[in-house]
Amino acid sequence: MQIKFSNIIGKSIPLFGAAWGLRLTGFCCILISLYFINLSLDFPAGGDTFPLFATTTTILLSLFLIGSSFKKSNFKETKKITFNISYNSIKPPLLITLSVLYIIGITEIGYFVSSILFLYITTYAVGIRNFKAITITGLILFPTMYGFFVYLLHAQLPTGIFF
Amino acid sequence: MLAMLIGVMVGLVIGAIPGLSPPMAIALMIPVSFNFPPETALILLVSCFAAGIYGGSFSAILLRAPGTSASAASALEGYEMTKRGRAIQAIRISTFASVIGGLISGVVLLLLAPPLATISLWFGPSEYFLVALLGLTAIASVAFGSLIKGLISGLLGLFLSTFGIDTYSGFPRLTFDLVGLESGFDIMPAIIGLFAFAQGLELCEGDASGNISGVKKLSWNIWPKVSEIYHVRWSLFRGWITGLVMGIIPAAGGSVAQWIAYAWEIRRAKPGDEFGKGEVKGLAATEGSNNGVTGTSLVPMFVLGIPGGISAAVILGALMIHGLQPGMRLFKTSPEVIYTIMWGFLFANVIMGFIAIFLARAMAYLTLFPRGIIGPLIMIFSVIGTYASTNNIYEVWIMLGFGVGGFYLTKLNFVPAGILLGIILGPIAENGLRDLLTVSQGSPVSFVLTRPISVALIICIILAIYFSLRPKKWD
Numbered sequence: 254m255q256i257k258f259s260n261i262i263g264k265s266i267p268l269f270g271a272a273w274g275l276r277l278t279g280f281c282c283i284l285i286s287l288y289f290i291n292l293s294l295d296f297p298a299g300g301d302t303f304p305l306f307a308t309t310t311t312i313l314l315s316l317f318l319i320g321s322s323f324k325k326s327n328f329k330e331t332k333k334i335t336f337n338i339s340y341n342s343i344k345p346p347l348l349i350t351l352s353v354l355y356i357i358g359i360t361e362i363g364y365f366v367s368s369i370l371f372l373y374i375t376t377y378a379v380g381i382r383n384f385k386a387i388t389i390t391g392l393i394l395f396p397t398m399y400g401f402f403v404y405l406l407h408a409q410l411p412t413g414i415f416f
Numbered sequence: 417m418l419a420m421l422i423g424v425m426v427g428l429v430i431g432a433i434p435g436l437s438p439p440m441a442i443a444l445m446i447p448v449s450f451n452f453p454p455e456t457a458l459i460l461l462v463s464c465f466a467a468g469i470y471g472g473s474f475s476a477i478l479l480r481a482p483g484t485s486a487s488a489a490s491a492l493e494g495y496e497m498t499k500r501g502r503a504i505q506a507i508r509i510s511t512f513a514s515v516i517g518g519l520i521s522g523v524v525l526l527l528l529a530p531p532l533a534t535i536s537l538w539f540g541p542s543e544y545f546l547v548a549l550l551g552l553t554a555i556a557s558v559a560f561g562s563l564i565k566g567l568i569s570g571l572l573g574l575f576l577s578t579f580g581i582d583t584y585s586g587f588p589r590l591t592f593d594l595v596g597l598e599s600g601f602d603i604m605p606a607i608i609g610l611f612a613f614a615q616g617l618e619l620c621e622g623d624a625s626g627n628i629s630g631v632k633k634l635s636w637n638i639w640p641k642v643s644e645i646y647h648v649r650w651s652l653f654r655g656w657i658t659g660l661v662m663g664i665i666p667a668a669g670g671s672v673a674q675w676i677a678y679a680w681e682i683r684r685a686k687p688g689d690e691f692g693k694g695e696v697k698g699l700a701a702t703e704g705s706n707n708g709v710t711g712t713s714l715v716p717m718f719v720l721g722i723p724g725g726i727s728a729a730v731i732l733g734a735l736m737i738h739g740l741q742p743g744m745r746l747f748k749t750s751p752e753v754i755y756t757i758m759w760g761f762l763f764a765n766v767i768m769g770f771i772a773i774f775l776a777r778a779m780a781y782l783t784l785f786p787r788g789i790i791g792p793l794i795m796i797f798s799v800i801g802t803y804a805s806t807n808n809i810y811e812v813w814i815m816l817g818f819g820v821g822g823f824y825l826t827k828l829n830f831v832p833a834g835i836l837l838g839i840i841l842g843p844i845a846e847n848g849l850r851d852l853l854t855v856s857q858g859s860p861v862s863f864v865l866t867r868p869i870s871v872a873l874i875i876c877i878i879l880a881i882y883f884s885l886r887p888k889k890w891d
Contacts, residue, residue, distance in 0.1 A: 278828060282568060289575065289590070292590060293589070293590070296582065296585075296587055296589055297585045297587050298582070298584050298585035298587070299584070299850055299853070300578075300582040300584065300585050300587055300589055302846075302849070302850075303574065303575075303577075303578050303842070303845075303846045303849075304575060304578045304589065304590070306574075307571045307572075307574045307575035307578070308571075308575060310567075310571055311568055311571045311572070311575075314564050314567055314568050314571070315568065317564050318564045318565070318568075321564065341621065341622060344620060344621060345617050345620075345621065345823065348617055348620055348795070349617070349816075349820055352613075352795055352799070352816060352819075353816070355795075355796075355799060356799060356809070356812055356813065356816065359799065359800075359803070360809055364800070368796055368800075371792065371795075371796060372792055372793070372796065375620070375791075375792035375795070376788055376789055376792055378620075379620040379624040379787075379788040379791065379792070380623070380624055380625060380788060381624065381625065381786055381788035381789055383786075386789065387789065390789060390793070394793070398800060402800070402804045406430075406436070406440075406444055406804070407444070408804035408805070408807070409804070409807050410800065410803065410804060411803055411809065
């Protein structure tokens with residue numbers, strides 16, 4: 254059967270049951286813990302006690318988590334982990350990417366320009382079209398923040414090409 | 417009076433901004449304090465301290481972006497109340513709990529400072545370790561939904577607290593040869609990331625055109641009602657007691673007290689209580705405890721010269737800069753100075769209440785803004801606040817890491833509060849345990865059993881575990 258991309262946008266595609274989601278989570282926790290146990294084994298002077306305690310206990314609890322997934326009363330048969338291809342589902346990764354660019358931007362371009370761009374782009378991305386309110390907010394907030402941090406608190410704000 | 421007003425205003429504003437902490441506010445006020453005589457200067461600083469702790473609750477309640485580590489627990493119930501259109505009620509209860517908590521703590525400081533200071537000397541490695549364990553039992557209570565995932569979250573926090581150079585051996589642990597990781601994970605970027613930044617992302621999800629509170633108009637009733645205070649009277653009492661006791665213990669402070677008070681409240685919950693969904697009793701307890709700490713945390717500092725926390729350490733520095741040597745001698749040689757400061761602390765709490773309640777009403781309007789504007793603004797504040805407080809872009813990346821991790825782990829029903837609790841208590845527990853193993857010469861159990869406070873703490877831990885694990889009377 255041929256799957257058309259346009260047919261799946263905005264729809265929830267069932268992947269697996271909630272029980273399998275729990276097992277996958279537990280399995281990932283165990284793998285991560287094992288990796289860190291390997292890194293923590295050689296710390297001197299008792300420095301390994303706490304990291305090893307935290308990781309081994311996590312493994313034990315993850316096994317409990319996996320075990321609890323086999324208890325049928327914990328799950329409703331209808332509950333499924335779904336994969337949703339919609340704008341709403343990509344919004345968080347998009348905002349995180351914009352945040353990464355913003356952090357780079359404040360050190361490379363500067364606080365004012367980056368903050369104004371970030372505010373415009375993110376509010377647009379989440380569906381706010383009231384540009385008058387956004388502009389007023391930016392015009393009042395960013396100079397106030399700058400004055401508060403730099404002149405009152407004597408804290409440094411990042412500077413780039415611009416200020 | 418002017419010094420008090422300046423201290424309270426600066427403390428409230430700085431405390432409310434995620435990333436800027438009360439110690440920073442106090443440190444910033446030290447140069448200003450040079451313009452005043454010693455007692456007035458110290459009143460300015462202690463006012464700043466008390467108001468800073470309370471200021472952190474504004475942003476915690478209204479935006480789920482705690483301004484200080486001592487107000488993180490208030491974000492859990494406080495923000496849920498805001499989401500249900502009860503922001504003003506949350507602010508009312510928070511103000512009452514904080515002001516009265518600060519006043520009680522101030523009275524205890526004024527009347528009982530010397531005898532209480534000797535209690536703080538009884539705390540050794542075993543007690544620190546056990547206090548941290550008692551705090552960790554709170555994880556079981558804050559894990560709404562899945563106890564196992566809550567415990568894993570706490571362990572993740574404990575594990576993250578071990579990153580950085582081991583203070584005992586000087587050996588770098590889990591630093592991956594990154595210089596920035598050598599000092600480990602600071603609490604402030606973790607709080608901002610896990611709560612504020614993650615909250616910014618959450619607000620932008622779905623339809624972002626609506627506001628946080630879901631109401632179009634705010635209530636103007638800012639004065640606490642007798643009936644609502646009566647309803648939470650025992651929660652307030654437990655919160656204040658927890659704060660007073662935890663304040664005396666050096667290094668514990670409001671960050672630990674609020675979680676213990678919150679867990680205590682959950683364990684005593686009754687049918688009909690809605691913890692995790694905006695239960696006012698939970699908020700009353702956390703707010704009572706974090707301001708109940710403020711006065712008593714100054715006890716060891718004034719009487720013994722031992723700062724109970726970072727804020728007390730900065731005040732201690734200021735005390736010495738102004739030519740006052742802390743200790744019992746100070747009570748004998750300059751009683752007028754020390755008692756003026758204590759009275760100043762008491763009055764500062766009253767002034768704080770009046771200013772805060774009007775300031776909070778103005779701030780509550782933030783909850784009427786569209787989520788799609790507030791969300792990105794919180795993200796900007798998280799980035800700029802972290803950078804301004806640390807002056808290090810590396811900490812901003814760490815904050816982002818915690819924010820993204822916190823956002824997705826919440827989706828998987830893990831508990832950001834548990835991670836934070838682990839990070840706060842991890843170093844206290846680890847250092848306590850390692851000191852205990854050294855002083856007990858390898859026999860920690862027999863050593864612990866000879867110390868009355870340790871035995872009392874063990875009983876508290878057993879009771880806490882029992883009450884956490886028994887079937888809950890509420891949903």
